[in-house]
Amino acid sequence: MAQERVGLVERMEVHQVAVYVGAMVAGALVGWAAPGLAPGLEHAVNPVLGALLFVTFLQVPAAELFRSWREGRFLAAVLVVNFLVVPLVVAAMFTLLPADQAVRIGVLLVLLCPCVDYVIVFSGLAGGSSRRLLAATPLLLVAQMVLLPGFLYLFMGAELAEVVEVGPFVEAFLVLIVIPLALAWTVQGWAARRSAGRRAADAAGTAMVPLMAATLLTVVASQVPKIGDSLGDVAAVVPFYAAFLVVMAFAGLAVARLFRLPAPAGRAVVFTGATRNSLVVLPLALALPDRFAAAGAVVVTQTLVEVVGMVVYVRVVPRLVPAERAS
Numbered sequence: 001m002a003q004e005r006v007g008l009v010e011r012m013e014v015h016q017v018a019v020y021v022g023a024m025v026a027g028a029l030v031g032w033a034a035p036g037l038a039p040g041l042e043h044a045v046n047p048v049l050g051a052l053l054f055v056t057f058l059q060v061p062a063a064e065l066f067r068s069w070r071e072g073r074f075l076a077a078v079l080v081v082n083f084l085v086v087p088l089v090v091a092a093m094f095t096l097l098p099a100d101q102a103v104r105i106g107v108l109l110v111l112l113c114p115c116v117d118y119v120i121v122f123s124g125l126a127g128g129s130s131r132r133l134l135a136a137t138p139l140l141l142v143a144q145m146v147l148l149p150g151f152l153y154l155f156m157g158a159e160l161a162e163v164v165e166v167g168p169f170v171e172a173f174l175v176l177i178v179i180p181l182a183l184a185w186t187v188q189g190w191a192a193r194r195s196a197g198r199r200a201a202d203a204a205g206t207a208m209v210p211l212m213a214a215t216l217l218t219v220v221a222s223q224v225p226k227i228g229d230s231l232g233d234v235a236a237v238v239p240f241y242a243a244f245l246v247v248m249a250f251a252g253l254a255v256a257r258l259f260r261l262p263a264p265a266g267r268a269v270v271f272t273g274a275t276r277n278s279l280v281v282l283p284l285a286l287a288l289p290d291r292f293a294a295a296g297a298v299v300v301t302q303t304l305v306e307v308v309g310m311v312v313y314v315r316v317v318p319r320l321v322p323a324e325r326a327s
Contacts, residue, residue: 012209016121017314021307023213024220031224041222046283048218050175052117052211055204057184060134071132074269077259078136081273082114083147085251089244094155098236102291105156106298107237109285111244112151113144115275118212122275122310126317128267136272141177144277145169168287176280215279216303223282223300226293233294234301241305248274249313253320266321274313278303 012019031038090111097104116137124130149169187204190197227234252273256266278299285295 012213016209016212017125017311019209019213020118020216023217024304024307027217027220028224030217030221035225038222038225041218042286044218045215045222045279045286046171046175048211048215049279049283050180052208052215052279053176054180054183055208055211056117056120056134056137057181058187058201058204059208060131060137061188071135073259074129074132074261074265075136075139077255077261077265077269078114078140078272079143080259081252081255081269082140083143085255086114086248086273087112087151089247089251091155093240093243097240098233100233100294101156102288102294103233103237103298105152105288105292106285106295107240107302108152108155109148109281109295110276110278110299110302112148113277113281114140114272115277116140117215117279118310119271119275121212122314123268123271126267126271126314127264127323128271128317129264130268132265133268133272138177138181140272141280142173145173145177148281168284172280172283219279219282219300219303223296226297227301234297237298237301238305241302242309245274245306245309245313249316249320256321263321263323267317270317270321271313275306275310276302278306 090108094104094108097107120130120133120137123133187197187201191201249270252270253266255273256269259269261269282296282299285292285299288295
């Protein structure tokens with residue numbers, strides 16, 4: 001039985017893109033067929049996402065994390081592409097967005113925050129440096145939580161920035177960063193001293209793909225009823241999300257070349273600039289006042305567009321950043 005479970009996990013890892021797409025399709029079907037489940041599923045988003053991030057952090061030993069933070073060029077490139085280039089790209093798109101404030105704040109929430117979970121998977125499939133991205137994950141999470149309120153203020157002014165309450169940000173920081181990271185380091189310490197700890201860490205590591213699938217299913221199922229209620233708003237932002245993916249492929253490439261990164265690191269920079277943190281910012285969108293209810297649907301729509309885009313990226317990015325450039 002244990003061997004069968006291992007075999008199933010291995011098959012899921014090999015076919016994880018198909019697993020993620022299937023989870024999103026299943027979530028859409030659940031949300032359409034049983035919209036009454038949506039409120040309960042919304043409450044499940046943070047716990048399942050926290051579990052996913054715990055497993056993500058567990059993959060990077062604390063010592064390796066601190067060593068990777070000394071890779072100055074890569075981290076500088078990651079910060080530049082996410083917190084300088086991306087805001088400039090969003091600023092160029094902003095005036096073309098629909099005038100609805102809920103739509104605009106939803107687009108800002110999702111596009112201004114870099115992904116910290118499945119970006120590692122897709123980057124790895126394209127030959128990007130998963131190790132470097134994993135090590136950069138805590139830094140990216142902290143940076144986006146600190147910078148997002150300021151970005152919202154710059155784009156939408158003091159009146160709307162005040163709508164985004166501090167409470168959800170603090171809660172997200174604790175639930176999605178502090179607690180998962182502390183638990184991961186605790187388990188790592190246990191694994192270093194006890195065989196039972198090593199077995200527990202290994203078992204948790206096998207849960208990455210199932211947890212990612214569960215997160216996608218939960219998020220999509222909880223928001224599909226709202227997408228139906230805001231179909232016009234959702235349809236209006238799809239071209240912007242698609243355009244963002246196209247622009248960021250070349251913007252990420254330019255940053256990778258600017259910092260003279262080898263191919264694996266360069267590909268990782270392209271992916272981190274393009275993938276956005278819809279899963280983590282969704283709780284922030286859901287915490288907005290009722291008149292901004294469409295923001296959650298706008299955030300989830302970005303995930304639907306992005307997963308399709310990532311399938312294309314896996315094939316295109318190795319050509320944009322060929323292995324011959326590796327040093």
